[in-house]
Amino acid sequence: MELLGYFNYWVFAIVFAIGLYAVIAKLNLIKKLLGLAIFQSAVFLMYITMDKVEGGTAPIIQKGIEGQLYSNPLPQVLILTAIVVGVSMTAMGLAIVVRIKEAYGTIEEDEILDSDHTA
Amino acid sequence: MIEVVFGVFLLTLLVITAVAVVRTENLFVAVMLMSIFSLLMAANFFILDAADVALTEAAIGAGITTVIFLGALALTAQREKRSPNGRFATLGVISVLAALMIWATFDKPRLGDPDAPVHQHVAPWYLEQTPELMGIPNVVTAVLGSFRGYDTLGEVFVVFAACIGVLFVLSAGQGLDRGLFAPDPESEGLRHHLIPKVVGRLLVPFIVLFGLYVQFHGEYGPGGGFQAGAIIATGVILYALLEGEASALNALPRSVLLGMVVGGALLYTGVGVAGMLLGGNFLDYSVLMSDPVIGQQVGIVLIEAGVGITVCGSLLSIFHAFAAREAR
Amino acid sequence: MSLSAQLPALQIVVPLLTAPLVVLLKPRGTAWAATTAASAMAFAIALAIAAGVLSGETYNYAMGSWPAPYGIALGIDAFGSLILLLVTGASTLALLGCRRSLDADIEQQRQPLFYAAWLLALAGLSGIAASADAFNIFVFMEISSLAGYIIVAGGPDRRALPAVFKYLIMGTIGATFYLIGVGLIYMMTGTLNLADMEARLGDVTNLDPVLVAAGFITIGLALKAAIFPLHVWLPNAYTYAPHAVTAFLAACGTKVALYVLLRFDFFVFQGNLAEHDIQFSLFLLPLALLGILIASSVALFETNLKRLLAFSSVAQVGYIMLGASLVTVTGLTAGILHMFNHALAKGGLFLAVAGLALAARGLELRQLGGIARQMPWTFGAFVIAALSLIGIPGTAGFVSKWYLIQATLDHGALGIVAVLVIIAGSLLAVAYVWRIVEAASFGEAAAQPDTGAISPSREAPTVLLAITWLVALLNVYFGVRPEAPVELSRMAAEILLAHLL
Numbered sequence: 001m002e003l004l005g006y007f008n009y010w011v012f013a014i015v016f017a018i019g020l021y022a023v024i025a026k027l028n029l030i031k032k033l034l035g036l037a038i039f040q041s042a043v044f045l046m047y048i049t050m051d052k053v054e055g056g057t058a059p060i061i062q063k064g065i066e067g068q069l070y071s072n073p074l075p076q077v078l079i080l081t082a083i084v085v086g087v088s089m090t091a092m093g094l095a096i097v098v099r100i101k102e103a104y105g106t107i108e109e110d111e112i113l114d115s116d117h118t119a
Numbered sequence: 120m121i122e123v124v125f126g127v128f129l130l131t132l133l134v135i136t137a138v139a140v141v142r143t144e145n146l147f148v149a150v151m152l153m154s155i156f157s158l159l160m161a162a163n164f165f166i167l168d169a170a171d172v173a174l175t176e177a178a179i180g181a182g183i184t185t186v187i188f189l190g191a192l193a194l195t196a197q198r199e200k201r202s203p204n205g206r207f208a209t210l211g212v213i214s215v216l217a218a219l220m221i222w223a224t225f226d227k228p229r230l231g232d233p234d235a236p237v238h239q240h241v242a243p244w245y246l247e248q249t250p251e252l253m254g255i256p257n258v259v260t261a262v263l264g265s266f267r268g269y270d271t272l273g274e275v276f277v278v279f280a281a282c283i284g285v286l287f288v289l290s291a292g293q294g295l296d297r298g299l300f301a302p303d304p305e306s307e308g309l310r311h312h313l314i315p316k317v318v319g320r321l322l323v324p325f326i327v328l329f330g331l332y333v334q335f336h337g338e339y340g341p342g343g344g345f346q347a348g349a350i351i352a353t354g355v356i357l358y359a360l361l362e363g364e365a366s367a368l369n370a371l372p373r374s375v376l377l378g379m380v381v382g383g384a385l386l387y388t389g390v391g392v393a394g395m396l397l398g399g400n401f402l403d404y405s406v407l408m409s410d411p412v413i414g415q416q417v418g419i420v421l422i423e424a425g426v427g428i429t430v431c432g433s434l435l436s437i438f439h440a441f442a443a444r445e446a447r
Numbered sequence: 448m449s450l451s452a453q454l455p456a457l458q459i460v461v462p463l464l465t466a467p468l469v470v471l472l473k474p475r476g477t478a479w480a481a482t483t484a485a486s487a488m489a490f491a492i493a494l495a496i497a498a499g500v501l502s503g504e505t506y507n508y509a510m511g512s513w514p515a516p517y518g519i520a521l522g523i524d525a526f527g528s529l530i531l532l533l534v535t536g537a538s539t540l541a542l543l544g545c546r547r548s549l550d551a552d553i554e555q556q557r558q559p560l561f562y563a564a565w566l567l568a569l570a571g572l573s574g575i576a577a578s579a580d581a582f583n584i585f586v587f588m589e590i591s592s593l594a595g596y597i598i599v600a601g602g603p604d605r606r607a608l609p610a611v612f613k614y615l616i617m618g619t620i621g622a623t624f625y626l627i628g629v630g631l632i633y634m635m636t637g638t639l640n641l642a643d644m645e646a647r648l649g650d651v652t653n654l655d656p657v658l659v660a661a662g663f664i665t666i667g668l669a670l671k672a673a674i675f676p677l678h679v680w681l682p683n684a685y686t687y688a689p690h691a692v693t694a695f696l697a698a699c700g701t702k703v704a705l706y707v708l709l710r711f712d713f714f715v716f717q718g719n720l721a722e723h724d725i726q727f728s729l730f731l732l733p734l735a736l737l738g739i740l741i742a743s744s745v746a747l748f749e750t751n752l753k754r755l756l757a758f759s760s761v762a763q764v765g766y767i768m769l770g771a772s773l774v775t776v777t778g779l780t781a782g783i784l785h786m787f788n789h790a791l792a793k794g795g796l797f798l799a800v801a802g803l804a805l806a807a808r809g810l811e812l813r814q815l816g817g818i819a820r821q822m823p824w825t826f827g828a829f830v831i832a833a834l835s836l837i838g839i840p841g842t843a844g845f846v847s848k849w850y851l852i853q854a855t856l857d858h859g860a861l862g863i864v865a866v867l868v869i870i871a872g873s874l875l876a877v878a879y880v881w882r883i884v885e886a887a888s889f890g891e892a893a894a895q896p897d898t899g900a901i902s903p904s905r906e907a908p909t910v911l912l913a914i915t916w917l918v919a920l921l922n923v924y925f926g927v928r929p930e931a932p933v934e935l936s937r938m939a940a941e942i943l944l945a946h947l948l
Binding site: 219220223226227228235236237238239240241242244245248265266267268269270272273274276277279280281283284286287288290291377380381384385388391392394395399400401402403404405 | 453456460463464466467468470471508509510511512513516517518519556557560561563564567570574582583586587589590593594596597600601631633634635636637638639647651653655656659
């Protein structure tokens with residue numbers, strides 16, 4: 001039970017590693033962006049894990065209830081921000097991928113490099 | 120207890136989905152799995168008491184991101200070419216990194232520990248002071264809108280930047296007039312399919328209504344500008360899928376969308392500057408009204424509106440920029 | 448509330464508020480005019496802040512009037528004000544000089560979007576320099592990065608696209624690493640304000656997660672700052688960006704990341720982690736020395752003018768990190784001063800490149816044959832800035848290298864090695880600059896293009912020429928009268944070192 005308290009952080013580390021692996025090792029540009037999205041989501045999980053208080057509830061104050069524990073609102077605010085950053089980066093990345101496809105006819109990194117070297 | 124078991128189950132599924140996203144060579148499948156990944160993540164957030172974040176992740180991560188990915192896939196490729204083997208070095212380095220991070224977890228406060236430093240400093244102050252200083256129940260909205268309103272302003276500008284970035288990058292080559300402003304009149308969406316049409320038509324108004332509810336109820340329950348903007352955008356995207364790109368653009372032309380993006384950002388910054396002109400600091404809403412608590416509430420409602428308008432306009436502009444582009 | 452107290456907020460609000468308005472300015476030239484006006488205003492604010500800092504003031508500002516650590520605080524000290532001067536100055540001069548160059552690179556209808564992105568990059572970089580809150584730095588880092596990708600993507604060559612993609616991937620990884628580091632520290636301290644973090648870390652008993660956080664933050668920011676060997680995104684991004692963008696970003700882009708790296712490390716970690724100064728030096732000093740040698744050598748064999756200068760930038764980041772990794776007042780002064788001087792030199796060089804590019808057929812060295820005879824004034828400014836880059840006495844570049852050598856000599860045998868590396872790096876700089884001068888002066892005059900539509904005056908446009916010369920002469924001025932930047936750098940170094948354990 002003690003150890004299960006760290007389970008969220010282990011999942012964070014593993015998902016983080018899976019995402020980073022995809023970003024670095026995959027040659028397909030869309031796959032890289034998917035990896036980037038996974039990688040960023042892992043960090044969201046880390047932040048949200050810290051906000052939880054045992055026996056707490058979402059930080060919406062209910063009048064007339066004394067002694068209610070609430071979860072920490074701050075990491076939630078930070079991650080709301082980070083989620084929007086994530087979708088913004090993804091959209092920008094995809095726009096560039098679409099243009100790369102039009103300019104090079106491929107979205108595989110090695111083929112793009114070859115095409116510039118031979119040109 | 121049951122929460123912990125459920126959490127472990129969901130997180131295990133999360134890892135499996137992530138592996139599947141990376142391994143599958145069909146990009147379409149990968150994007151769909153990514154959507155499931157986001158939904159699982161949202162469910163996890165909900166278990167962890169982060170209702171606002173769960174709503175945002177479901178709307179933006181599972182909804183909008185998937186649609187944008189699909190739009191890009193239609194313009195690029197459906198399948199990934201087989202990556203060369205021999206990536207073991209990368210795998211090795213990253214495994215070491217992950218092991219290091221797992222090792223570091225044992226010194227962290229464990230999940231739900233009420234004595235963790237994060238629950239001792241700053242956060243209790245927010246929970247105590249919000250009812251007094253703002254008079255609204257949702258502390259997340261209070262922190263987002265006022266205490267850390269400057270971050271949220273930055274966030275609105277990130278979305279704004281993404282919107283102009285996508286428009287700028289995708290306007291190259293095709294020219295604004297042809298590629299971006301004239302969608303294919305032949306595209307008819309799913310108009311000829313009876314069931315999606317009927318169900319969709321029924322759904323669209325409710326989605327938009329729900330979006331508006333989330334927008335204006337953000338001070339009292341989970342919700343706010345980000346979520347509302349994303350939800351309304353999904354409603355319009357559903358309309359575009361049913362009735363075709365062109366009808367959606369007739370209803371909400373690009374110039375209106377761009378106006379929303381600009382207007383929302385200006386509204387937010389304008390509220391901040393108004394605080395300055397009335398003798399406070401930037402983004403100080405207390406000076407907006409004679410009663411500081413009412414001033415805070417007015418300020419938060421206004422900036423949340425700015426956030427919602429910009430997010431909705433940006434996401435729709437981005438969607439149209441991808442969807443209206445012709446594959447070549 | 449007095450205007451001067453509002454300066455830190457105005458520094459960021461002015462470009463931020465102008466950006467959405469610029470999107471709406473369709474008529475030709477208006478977007479450029481509004482952008483330049485906002486940038487000039489930001490530069491004026493930065494000058495006012497720098498004057499205040501030199502007379503002993505520090506600027507603190509509570510956003511929304513919420514006291515830190517509950518609200519977000521801005522804090523501008525000597526270091527921040529120096530960076531603000533660089534960012535706003537580089538943006539203003541690049542905009543003033545490069546209007547024609549940008550008109551050539553970016554179609555008319557796309558210009559409002561481009562200029563809006565430029566303003567966002569300016570606001571983002573200024574926001575990082577002014578912020579005293581770890582998460583707020585992340586938010587503005589993302590604004591500046593995203594805007595940076597947009598303006599780099601404006602480059603006309605198709606190779607700009609893969610370059611931006613790589614920049615985006617590595618930039619996002621860097622920012623996410625930073626976010627993980629901040630999260631770990633938040634987990635252990637419960638705060639996001641830098642000063643509050645420093646104070647509260649003292650009570651944390653188990654420092655392992657903080658150590659991991661230091662690692663993540665250092666690597667993340669090193670990626671953004673293009674510290675060797677994490678620089679791979681930089682050469683292509685600089686090469687294929689529009690010339691004006693290269694001049695702007697080369698002068699200040701990586702320096703802002705270095706600024707955050709130093710500030711975070713000294714403010715938060717140095718005072719709380721035992722022997723962190725040694726870890727810091729051991730990690731960064733070898734990278735700095737290797738970076739100087741390898742990047743300079745690569746520059747020696749580059750055939751494209753902009754790529755050559757971009758690799759030289761990677762080497763210069765090495766000099767800055769070398770000074771900082773000594774963790775002494777003279778070392779940090781030298782490093783920070785080199786940020787300023789290198790910005791002047793590289794900014795001047797890339798402005799001159801923008802001028803040369805308007806007349807030359809391409810920027811491969813062989814295509815530049817005889818350009819020095821055709822554009823003697825433009826190339827003259829290039830040479831003066833290049834002398835400053837090498838560090839010839841009488842130029843700004845000499846002053847910082849001189850300080851750097853003095854700082855390293857205090858360190859015994861290691862110092863001798865470092866001095867040798869600095870000298871070797873400078874000699875390599877002489878060699879690669881000579882290759883450019885040789886190609887431009889003595890190279891076979893490239894055959895005139897068949898179109899023959901070359902205007903009789905082949906010099907760069909007058910405004911661009913004037914701005915380029917202004918920057919070139921500033922290199923000489925700050926070489927002869929270096930007091931103001933030296934003073935700011937010394938103050939900055941002392942502020943950083945005051946946090947040492």
